[in-house]
Amino acid sequence: MNVNEASWWRGDKGGMWLIAVIAVAIVLVPILNLAVAEDSVFHISTYTVSLLGKYLCYALLALAVDLIWGYAGILSLGHGAFFALGGYAIGMYMMRQIGDRGVYGNPELPDFMVFLNWSELPWYWYGFDSFSFALLMVLVAPAILAFVFGWLAFRSRVTGVYFSIISQALTYALLLAFFRNDMGFGGNNGLTDFKEIIGYSLQLESTKNALFVCSGLALIGGYILCRYVVSSKLGRVLVAIRDAESRTRFVGYRVEHYKLFVFVLSAMLAGVAGALYVPQVGIINPGEFSPINSIEIIIWVAVGGRGYLFGAVIGAILVNYGKTYFTGAFPEIWLFFLGGLFVVSTLFLPKGVVGLVKSRFSGDRGTEGGVNDGNDGAGLPNVSALPNVSAPPKEESS
Secondary structure, eight states: HHHHHHHTTTTTTHHHHHHHHHHHHHHHHHHHHHSSSSSSOEEEEEHHHHHHHHHHHHHHHHHHHHHHHHHHOOOOOOOHHHHHHHHHHHHHHHHHGGGGGSSSSSSOHHHHHHHHTOSSSSGGGGTTTTTHHHHHHHHHHHHHHHHHHHHHHHHHTHHHHHHHHHHHHHHHHHHHHHHHHHGGGGGOOEOOOEEEETTTEESHHHHHHHHHHHHHHHHHHHHHHHHHHHSHHHHHHHHHHOOOOOHHHTTOOOHHHHHHHHHHHHHHHHHHHHHHHHHHTTTTOOOOOOHHHHHHHHHHHHHOTTTTTHHHHHHHHHHHHHHHHHHOOOOOTTTHHHHHHHHHHHOTTHHHHHHHHIIIIOOOOOOOTTSOOOOSSSSOOGGGGOOOOOOSOOOOOO
């Protein structure tokens, strides 16, 4: 490990401030909710706790997208699928925990299966009565889908807008599949009416606060992981791929392997975000696979600042807070306000909020992601800035 990798956190003041704020929040918010009287001005309602927890889940999802888009140049319009798969995995576990407390009182089958006259539990529901198995599936299910999809796409050298289109087609196909009642995932209604998680009632204030804390810790852990990746030798290769994929391939790197690795890692982070999101909102349905959701994630990252990990987090929180505010203050025209925010961001904030702040107040004219991209001044990666590789591998003949 070289000096730069050992001190990956240096030069990332924005990220350190972000981690500090989240750390303070996960300590302070539960205290203000549980220990402060409701009539106090400092009291935070349980609804607000759940809302903030949802924002943190969205922030982790935006972080996952920025990892591949901001640093590897992979514009995925299908990350909502990985988010939804993680949500369904934990949702299946919570459905199994309902047992005979459901409407129909069946100890084995969820209510929707009894309603649809299912006689036995499908094989792919086996194991979801175990929390450990469900957590494993939160990671494995998105990872498998991302690996298969990414391997086929990257091996075929599908890039740019073509990759965006087929990733959007992927999530739309899953949307249609999960809408079907015979798929065994609740059809249009999805999974809901959850009672508890690992034995704790979801209606308890303490449980909601614990989920908020877990969301904050997951976001901090996800940020540290992503920051380590982009600050390593792997990160320099990813930036080179983003800026000049053909040249990077020519100097000996198996580009598809790097892209596949970071794509799978990003999908797993999205799955974790979905798993933390579902217990806090109390439902997961096929609407989470909607392509518009994946497009909205891209907007979060663009508003915050593509290529700045903490910018993606800020963008997700700002946009979703804006949605919450506008829907309450202007219920009939809130979409116009939100659309205006996106137009203004596109026209006047090409590098997002973080990029604007850095250029105005620090005079930073460095690289897009705050990491050394090794550019040679001509917009192409400087080969000497990349980690050494052996002789270029032989390309397979088509």
